[in-house]
Amino acid sequence: MGVIERILGVIFGSGRNVVAETAEVFRINAEADAQRAHQMQSAALQQFGGEFRLTQRGWFDRFMDALNRVPRPAMALGTLGLFIAAMVDPVWFAARMAGIALVPEPLWWLLAAIVSFYFGARHQAKGQDFQRELAETMAAVPQVVRTVKNVESLRDVTPEPDAPEAQSNPALADWRAGR
Template sequence: MGLIADVLSFLFGSNRNIVRETVEIFRENSEKGAERDLGLQQQAMVQFRDEFKAQQKSLFDRFIDGLNRLPRPAMALGTLGLFVAAMVDPLWFAARMQGIALVPEPLWWLLGVIVSFYFGARHQAKMQDLQREISATMRRTPDVMDNLHAINLMRSDAIGSADPGPDVALAERASRPDRNPALNDWRLSRRA
């Protein structure tokens, strides 16, 4: 019994646990890891609090922040304004577009670079997504056209839509009124 006690006290005695220490070489102690993660998260939150603490901004800083927020809404509203202008005065719009057609291609490239750098990679990713969506839509166009043609053939106001064709039995049934007992009863009740 003394030998077992000596081995157990060697492994687990004097506030040591050799098994735990050995396992921690291969696997992190989840409780201590959680404590470290909590400390790291608390430090990050303190840093964020200090960084974004409500600071009194000068009038110049607020003005510059406002200027930085203007280009996107200005471009969006300007584009919508072009659509309105095209509908209100098409000749005026066409004259302006003819002027834009005279802009040399390198200037368009420069504008594209400026806009791309200003809006960053998000603009590029959105344009690629848009091109993929447009190509997918273009691939679906023949199916849509076939569906529209089939829908137009189903219209009841089209000439010949009730034509039974070469089916004589169908033509004969179409010329006879339907036998509807409920409708006959209703007609009899109306006569009485």
């Protein structure tokens, strides 16, 4: 018992595990690897959290953000409301539309300009993004064409009949004969 205990004490004694330390040279310690991955993911999440943290903003900034979100839903819901009003009370709706008919033309132009600038700015930004993506795609076309030609050139790679490997390969000769 004493000899085996001394041998095991040499291998596993003094808080060390020689077998485990030797095995870690050839294979990654899964527990330590998982701990490193957890620490790396935690650090990345903290960095992202720091980058995207909203600063404390005043009441005016919050009010303006809320106000900027109102026009599109208000116009959509208002238009649906007009359709519902026309079906529920056609006389009331006709009276309101007659009033709108009295609005002078320059006021309609002003309203059209305001709505166009409001919605047009977003449309223009999206359109420019689309044009940029389209230009990047078109710039990649020559490389794609070259790649397709290279791949297509690999389609028929049968050796010539007078090549030495073709003469010494009976399976290839049988295939050619059947073709």
